[in-house]
Amino acid sequence: MTTERAPSASTDEMDLGPWRSFLHAHARLARRMDEDLRAVHALSLQEYETLLHLAEAPGRRLRMGRLADSLLLSKSGVTRLIDRLVDDGLVERTSCASDARGAEASLTGSGLARLRAAAPTHLAGIRDHFYAAIDGDDVPVVERAMHAVAAGLCEPGGICDHQDAAEHPGPAHDQVPARA
Amino acid sequence: MTTERAPSASTDEMDLGPWRSFLHAHARLARRMDEDLRAVHALSLQEYETLLHLAEAPGRRLRMGRLADSLLLSKSGVTRLIDRLVDDGLVERTSCASDARGAEASLTGSGLARLRAAAPTHLAGIRDHFYAAIDGDDVPVVERAMHAVAAGLCEPGGICDHQDAAEHPGPAHDQVPARA
């Protein structure tokens, strides 16, 4: 709120073009990637990304809560997502040795195989629909901008662990489909 | 040059950083904007955007199908979305004069008032979380990139009418909350 003068310019006169392009691009892209993945590999984009996160994790397993953070999903959402993957035999639920409250999701051989099979489709989608559309020189700018937007929205009190790489010591990366 | 990337290089070696930043930024942003709007005005982001599209349309009404296209939603999704808005008194359903099959959604006075009340919150969110995070010089680049991505995903056979502005002759724009 605070419709008053904010530190930045007033909200009137704001050019919404960039904002709308951003929304539009994401909506179309996410839909398309999801469709392709479902059609060819019977996996939703969310399921694919879950398998990917697991594959990248040390030991190919992750605590439920951790998964919720990195997938930007609620705890209950992850519980059900893992339920489905367990039903499909792609993931196993194991209890955490060091904390009896905790549960871990661990990738099965079948899950890894499915992930590897689906990876080319997914990566091709990213290449063809995202990178191919953007001028090569613009890519770093887009990354910087997107990173800044995401960072600006991290919980003030939260650690906002910058997901993805940069955290993993490195093991298990050779198991990951990005290179397979 | 610099990290030259063939137009369609192999999917290995692809730097997924920009892609992940993009996903991350959208996920956090959309969630945050939705939360704020709900908390303060009891409107979902989708509902807000629906009201906005109606407000911008000539006569402040739109055919259901048109709405589905511009909101990037399925027909049934729009039917139910409008159902809710009708229940809340923000929108009225009228039948189309020129085509008895058709239905139109038209903004009520109450809907317009609600939209105007919510606009400052929404615009402030865009300003604070999107524009404020991006370097001013990068904004046009982001717009160009996002526009290209979206354009690349338009149905080959479809018209992919780039809705938004550029199409409306101009009327009713003074009724829109962007300036209220």
Added chain:
DNA sequence: GGGAGATGGTTGGCGACGCAACGATTCTCC
């Protein structure tokens, strides 16, 4: 004019997700 097909919107059924509430376990601190 009238049937075949296209088009517009609604409905039933379903999947996916969030929130709040709930056990279960661990941590904290006296």
Added chain:
DNA sequence: GGAGAATCGTTGCGTCGCCAACCATCTCCC
């Protein structure tokens, strides 16, 4: 050492969206 608070994951319930099937109307063409 044990009571109370914090944390972890699951479950009940409500919401939102999609797909397929459906009915109504419009269009085309014989």
